[in-house]
Amino acid sequence: MTFLSFLISGLSLGSVYAIIALGYTMVYGIAKMLNFAHGDVIMVGAYVCFFATTRGNLHPVFGVLLAMVVCTILGVVIERLAYKPLRAATSLAVLITAIGVSYFLQNSALLLWSSNPKVFTSVVGNASLKLFDGQLTISVIAIVTIVACLIIMAALTWFTGKTKMGKAMRACSEDKGAAQLMGINVNFTISVTFAIGSALAAIAGVLLCSAYPTLMPTTGSMPGIKAFTAAVLGGIGSIPGAMIGGILLGVIEIFGKGYISTQLSDAIVFSVLILTLLIKPTGLLGKKINEKV
Amino acid sequence: GGTEKPPAETPNAGGKEPAATAFKIGGTGPLTGGAAIYGNAAKNGAQIAVEEINALGGIQFELKYEDDEHDAEKAVNAYNKLKDWGVQMTLGSVTSTPGVATSAEMFNDRIFALTPSASAPAVTEGKDNVYQMCFADPNQGSASAQYIADKKLGTKIAVIYKNDDVYSKGIYNTFVSKAKELNLAIVSTTTFTEDSQTDFSVQLADAKKNGADLIFLPMYYTPASLILQQAKSMDYSPKYFGVDGMDGILTLENFDTSLAEGVMLLTPFSADATDERTVNFVKKYQELFKETPNQFAADGYDVVYAYKKAIETAGITPDMKAADICEKLVQVFPTISVDGLTGEKMTWAKTGEVSKTPKGMVIEKGTYVGMD
Amino acid sequence: MLKVDNINVFYGAIHAIKGISLEVNEGEIVTLIGANGAGKSTVLKTISGLLRTKTGGINFLGKDITSTAPHKIVERGLAHVPEGRRIFLQMTVQENLEMGAYTCPSGGIEAELEKIYALFPRLLERRKQVAGTLSGGEQQMLAIGRALMSKPKLLMLDEPSMGLAPILVEQIFTIIQEMNKAGTTVLLVEQNAQMALSIADRAYVLETGSISISGTGRELAESDEIRKAYLGG
Amino acid sequence: MIVLKKSTRKNLTTYALVIVAYIIVQLLISGGNISSSLQGQLVPICAYVILAISLNLTVGILGELSLGHAGFMSIGAFAGVVACISLEQIIPITILRLIVSLIVGAFFAGVAGFLIGIPVLRLKGDYLAIVTLAFGEIIKNIINILYVGLDKAGLHVSFLSDANALNLGDGGRVIIDGPLGITGIPKLSTFTIGFVLILITLFIVLNLIDSRSGRAIMALRDNRIAAESVGIHITKYKLMAFVTSAALAGAAGTLFAMNYSTIIASKFGFNTSILILVFVVLGGLGNIRGSIIAATLLTILPELLRQFNSYRMLLYAIVLILIMLATNNDAFKSHLQALKERLLPAKFRKEKGGTENG
Amino acid sequence: MDKGDVNMLPVLEARDLGINFGGLMAVNGFNMAIGRTEIAGLIGPNGAGKTTVFNLLTKVYQPTHGTILLDGRDTQNMNTVQINKAGIARTFQNIRLFSNLSVEDNVKLGMHNHIHYGMWNGILRLPAYWKGEKQAHEKAMELLSIFDMESLAGKQAGSLPYGAQRRLEIVRALATKPLLLLLDEPAAGMNPSETAELMDNIVKIRDTFQIAIMLIEHDMNLVMGICEKISVLNFGKVIANGNPSEIRNNPQVIEAYLGKKREG
């Protein structure tokens, strides 16, 4: 029974990572940049939803929608102002700019909303399912997160694989110049990528804070880094990979704590990551690209 | 509610140039970053005290707080900035690790420090001119164990502490050794870190599995609030015992206070106390900062009043050099007794440690109630 | 159809194109020849909008496109087979071809695909192969095929014969001529000056960023100067 | 007139820059014209300069993104300080003890670099980056559960429990106390030592780059397959760069730690790694002189912004973004180039091309 | 073919070489022997497997079957680096220079295993460093002079015009002191007059260094002009072997590769 309850905790933590990782992968796989500000967009999304539901008394559904709208706009604006001028620069230059944006968002949040933590009200309430005479509890938010994660993964897979915009995104991710020669509006495509990534960030923020309700200006940064790790573990650019990577990371974290040592939990998670990559150097579902010589 | 709305950095009651008529006091603390709540609280508390004292027209203070991002390196930078400004006595650093670093500098520079909240023993150890306003961590640890044993609060105890945090680990260390001494049964010890402070299901499951009926939580209230919430969703309802960092949990915006029902803690301050001094302070704080003050704010407030008392006793004047002030304060501090928000008749040992009695509090219906 | 008027292009501080003007009329095959590094590829990249000119203007189908975004230019009917092929290495052959038809309504793609596969049976064989693992020549075929997918009005080819077997070079030139007969205007950059001149209506010779000679294909092919410099004696 | 190789000329300028900066600062100090704030930052600036140079060796010269450089810094910091405290009786001369500590710090970090490098360097690109990040976090986690004490019997080491498990004898001293880190560190680092260490670092890195081994390392970066085809042993040279980089970071860590009375493991986490990376990228990949300047300026910048109080870090973020936009945007760069051309007579103008080495 | 070659062990012998890419036999049953100072050509339609043969010989790919004897030694367990040390150097169809390094450094990298001083000698600038670098510099200049490229020594390799880059790749390969030099489409992107010059140089290299050269090329002027022996590959199999005139008139080759109406 302990095993099962650990597994469930792992799945629910993992699905939060996964949902963040999906947004990460979207931008990471297509714009080919590590958007370290992603975690902070998540934080903004959570704050928007928080204020909308507590101070604005909006229904949670509208809270989430509003958060998505705000984050989408924020994502697109950030892309336009901070990343677009660097289209021709090295990816590292963009990475550093993203770090600047991350600091910017965190410190703006600090000034706007103060450093005092807020307690987020779960958008689906705190109900939980009790199984085996209450020996096993599954919270509703965990179920919602996992389901949301699956739906988003499926939708993204369909979108990038089947739609015209999705194909344009793949083309941009490989060669922006050639994509332009195909008649693809690269700037627009990348904006759409950021819009989707940021909308997902809003959802992720709301779900993250529903499950783990402390909300602070730094709330997004650690989950952001873990989700990035998860995205790499799953294989860069692979949408199902991001999800599997996220869930695995969560499960390993909980099992590591539960069965080995809480003191070593970070080391365990990262050791498993390293071992996995040593065995499979392109992540779990990453494509092995053999360079033609 | 912003932290930075209040009037001016350095209020000047008379409207005249403070120059040599005001004492320059300053401190460092995390005003940005993940620990910013503590720094801002201490700063705000001190600021209220400065405004009050300046309004009296006697001793005048000029207060400056520099951001240290909860980092030893930045804290030394911040402290040096204060030196350039001409600081005459300091409020040290708000948190422990930066506190250890800055207090070593202040010891060398002969600038007196009274820190509101840097509670690690290493902050004061071997430094005759560094004093604490808060309990030192070991005291909290052993006092908590003693309290639990005396009142027979729990038979099987679980401890969850933050493994990469000086404060949390410091209290844990002495709690454990004292508990051993008192034959308290610790049945579960688990940890978490800055990087993994979201999910506590494993820690709670361990405590539950081992039948713990009391969980000792030497940590700040933010992770504690998550523990309370997650335990509830597991249908696990042990007693909780916290330390001074737990204070503030009721002020968390939008917190479901019923989760904290029955949580006990040792703290020198509670915002719900009904004495005039506290009521007055809380009211002012809420007006200025739109938040309820926590214990850091109270400690910051008390530090300024302690300085006032010491200055009066020692006959120090604003035109004196920092080093001279330091020598006088070193002599006078062990002799004075101060009444403040965090304790009546507080006195200091020559080691810099404060002596005040912690109050055992329990949360009932969303307010703190004295346990004794 | 295409009118390039006194363009100047820079790579940072390097002045790569120094006041070039040229014209391509509807239905023509025009070729640009010149030594390595003369700036041929740069001219093509500037026309398709990948690079910007500092001065002067470019007019395509009666509209000024000097500062039009590349994708808009492509939509107007220009296709560019860039130097170095620039195929999408991680996509399959077929996906690459489909990308070529990005601006076209999705209906007619099938027919167009079939045409390309008929031209290059090799590509049909390798339809599902990841383009990055194709041989050099196969990649070149794919790059040309991809450009043809959009049924362009003006086709710009940058060294299409590079790396192709002799038999294929012939084929490519035949294809160019056929396409031209069917109404596609062609601007061709070639190292293989002899072949290029033999099918070109007109030609321009580029020398370190400026046009040194221009004339009809035949005139240039017969000029001694050109023979010596570009046709190997 | 002796004509120096372009890279030699560049390197000499770099040395000159460092030496002149040192002299100016010393003059300011002796004249009492320097603020405590700036003076307090001199040693950390030296440490960050060394860290930036060493990371540039991995990121700029070897071409592999590392997100865990602070891990090596922390190994150097803890190992160096433990050495320093343990040797208190044996080597009473402080300067000598500091030098030994620096070497110990560099050695341990180098060994860690070697052990980590062997598996890690088989990976590529972002996968490698994430694994270095992971190692950085693991190092942090391990130091957090590491207890080291000293008594007459020598060093005692214990994991996972607490300082009591060290079973120290009478008069024993706990040196590393798990998450509490080390306290009571003697403040032995000085600006002059830092300066000398920078010169040594420059000497090692610049000479390495401009030698047979350095060429091989840069060849790996530019084209791995071609490098193999001319007979260059990939792993050997990757490791050489990685280990050198780690060892220098270790020395910098010791220098840094010996400037503060306390260090804790969490200081050397992801954020610090990123900070060093920011120096490197801002200064220019492969550009050693750029790293020095960027590390110095970006360390001072947040202190200069203190007057803006609570807006300080926000401004820092904005400045960082603006600098990145300014230095990496083509349009902006060509404006800058044009300006330079107008201002500088032709013969002083730098030739384009060649890697930036110094 | 040089007279001396006839009685000597071939520098390279490939027997029944083959590789399978997930079901596709890119090269199948490839046999070839190259004399010590021979210039051999490898031609064939696009995708026939020519580059793959080079990749097999240099162990960029491990052959699925077959043997390669280099100077009589089986190369079964060698990797790319060891192959180079044992005597095969190559250029690439897609230019692979160390494009951020100078032209001279590119050549010195070719000489990497022939410069003998270690890391510490380099860092500490011991005499071995100065001696090694001086020799390397002189040798690099000498090699660059083959293509009259001494004046480009300080230029960044990536900034050279395409043709110069191709030539530099050859110089770099030569610097490894190979017994056998593999050139993959050395004349691609060159105009006829540049190609003519390249042909002279290839012959000159063979004559001065007394090494074997094997080249892949689609420019028939070059192949027919300088190769002493030509193998034609189609669908991974050798379909013809012989001297230029034999190949030129082989109907199978004309059908698959040359086409009926030939240029030039």
Ligand SMILES: Nc1ncnc2c1ncn2[C@@H]1O[C@H](COP(=O)(O)OP(=O)(O)OP(=O)(O)O)[C@@H](O)[C@H]1O
């Ligand atoms: N990205 C670039 N950065 C700097 N200079 C460049 C760049 N691309 C080209 N150049 C320079 O611009 C000039 C023209 O180059 P371009 O590629 O247009 O020549 P080309 O005629 O197409 O030559 P080739 O026959 O080699 O393809 C050359 O001197 C080249 O070195």
Ligand SMILES: Nc1ncnc2c1ncn2[C@@H]1O[C@H](COP(=O)(O)OP(=O)(O)OP(=O)(O)O)[C@@H](O)[C@H]1O
């Ligand atoms: N790594 C690989 N994976 C799958 N197929 C490959 C791989 N490498 C080569 N091939 C296939 O093997 C065949 C031979 O390729 P190769 O590059 O050897 O051709 P080539 O003879 O050099 O042609 P070209 O003259 O066009 O360069 C091609 O059809 C190619 O698609």
Ligand SMILES: [Mg+2]
């Ligand atoms: Mg070109």
Ligand SMILES: [Mg+2]
């Ligand atoms: Mg080939």
